[in-house]
Amino acid sequence: MRRIDGGTTSHRFLGHPPGLGVIAVAQGAWYFTRYGAQSIMVLYLAHVLFNAAAHPAVLGGWGLRHLLGWEIGAGQGSQVGGQALAAALIGTLAFAAMPVQILGGLLADRVLGRRWGTALGLACLTVAPLLWSFDFSFVLGLPFSVCGLALANTLNAQVGDLYRPGDERLADAFQLLALVQDAAVVLGPLVCGGAAAWAGFHAGFAVAAMVMGTGTLTYLLGWASLPRPAGDDARTARPGPGPGPGPGANAETETNWRLLAILAGLVPVLALAQVGNEQVYDTYILWGEQHYARTLFGLTMPASWLLSLDAGISLATQIAGLAFWRAYERRFAAPGEIDQVAMFSVIAALAPLVLALAAARSPHGPTISLLWGILFHTINDFAMSAVMPIGMALYVRVSPAGLKGTIVAGFALITRLSDVIAGRLGAMLPDLGSTRFWLAHAALIAVAACLLILAARLFRAELAPAEGTRRTGAQIIEV
Known part of the structure; x- marks a missing residue:
């Protein structure tokens, strides 16, 4: 059956x-x-x-x-x-x-x-x-x-x-x-x-x-x-008899599209907030290959394993992030998604500052301890444990039912745009040098955090979730 x-x-x-x-x-x-x-x-x-x-x-x-x-x-x-x-x-x-x-x-x-x-x-x-x-x-x-x-x-x-x-x-x-x-x-x-x-x-x-x-x-x-x-059958569906839309249906549709317009304007801001994280999958691997001391017990760790290190730390920080929000909600009212993203974007700006400090202290050769990298990944991944999934939860929550696939793809544009910015910065690394390279990331993320704080103030009423649905970020996976 x-x-x-x-x-x-x-x-x-x-x-x-x-x-x-x-x-x-x-x-x-x-x-x-x-x-x-x-x-x-x-x-x-x-x-x-x-x-x-x-x-x-x-x-x-x-x-x-x-x-x-x-x-x-x-x-x-x-x-x-x-x-x-x-x-x-x-x-x-x-x-x-x-x-x-x-x-x-x-x-x-x-x-x-x-x-x-x-x-x-x-x-x-x-x-x-x-x-x-x-x-x-x-x-x-x-x-x-x-x-x-x-x-x-x-x-x-x-x-x-x-x-x-x-x-x-x-x-x-x-x-x-x-x-x-x-x-x-x-x-x-x-x-x-x-x-x-x-x-x-x-x-x-x-x-x-x-x-x-x-x-x-x-x-x-x-x-x-x-x-x-139903989305699979949308291309063949034909209108048939049935009850018309209920009271308030047009208002709900109008509200959804108004919210989507706001979220579309936040796409470049969220892309800036994630640029430090996306750089991990770009020039960071080459930078780590050149600057980290990756030898342990006579064996050299492949630079590509830096992504596995990041993923392992990310898993731990996701658990820590979930525990943080549960403890927070026991004492305080849970903030909306946009507020959470703004708060954790401030933390994200601190991660590249760690690498800028490490590079300033060791400007020549592969002399940077991998402990600096672990600290960078820990701060960055803890911030992204809220910025990315809770941001996706916000976009999915306000999307019309028949366009969820399109909205998921639209949210993925944030990561793609962040990849573009990370790639442009990566091409500038030889000219900027390590310290200024990572300081540039921190500055861009800080600008994004300020804009998100402003957006949280301006659009709090429009973006406020319904009662009982505030903590949705832990239930959404990354795109």
Whole structure:
């Protein structure tokens, strides 16, 4: 006997519909591949693809070098260092992903349906690291990665489609997925980075492709257990007889769109607030490779493992953040989402100040203790444990039901725009030097924190959540 929520009376996944297990495997594979490949991507770009001495035979590589060189104002890509070109490419990909992100959400909501949109996205994410496993096809994998990320974001929107409105298991479902995601983010850089360090970059990309392929196959084999929400049928639905909208329906729709207009204006502000966090996945890996003392007991830790270090600390700080809010709510009234994001953005500005201080104390050579890095990650991840998930909770809460996939994709634009800013800053690292580089991050985040505090004052009434729904950030996973 099949249930409305997509489960059956005899088959469950930890007390949830079996579709959640399928989504969990696909999500774990996605994040393993995404962060595993990203942990070695910037190293490959700087040391191989854009290394003039290496001269890899890459289809389209010559044009890409010169295009990026022109973009950052050098005129000729060959005259620009590999580190600057690598940072510029990461930022360019993030910029290209922004319009594709919205298009992907609209296609999933209005044309393909969320199941088919996600399946296509997962397939693209499988092809991308497969093409990166060979020098000559590396550039061809870049558009597959951009399109795959745009479509696969609808995987998050499907979780809510598994449950009836008001089902208390939904919060547990998001928390289960958060654990899967955190484990994947820890393992991805460890496994892919280790393979790249000991068997070459292409071995690391090949491992990512195999894991992503497994996740995509699991999603397709579990097709029957996946939800088919109303959004999947929007493209074929026809109006029929039925009761008209109730009193206040138009006012509710108007309010939602007014709130969405406010949130659209907050996108660049939230992007600035996250720029220090997004730099971790960009130039920070190269910076850490050059400046951290990574040798322990005679063994050198691969620079790509810095992402696993960040993920492990992130898991601990998420638990600490949840405990903080529960303790806070026992004594005080819980603030709204925008207030929480503003408060923790102030903390986020302190993280790059740690690295600026470390660089000022040790300006030459790889002499910075990794303890400085652990302190940086701890402060940054504690701040992001509120800024990112609670910000997403705010966007999802005010989105119209038929556009949730599009709104999730729109929220992901914040990260993409932050990637663009981080990439531009990364390209400036050789000219700025380490101390000014990290001070620039702290200044941008501080500006964002001030703007968020102002927005919290101006729009508190419009953005205030309903009673009993204030602490939603811990129930939403990161995009």
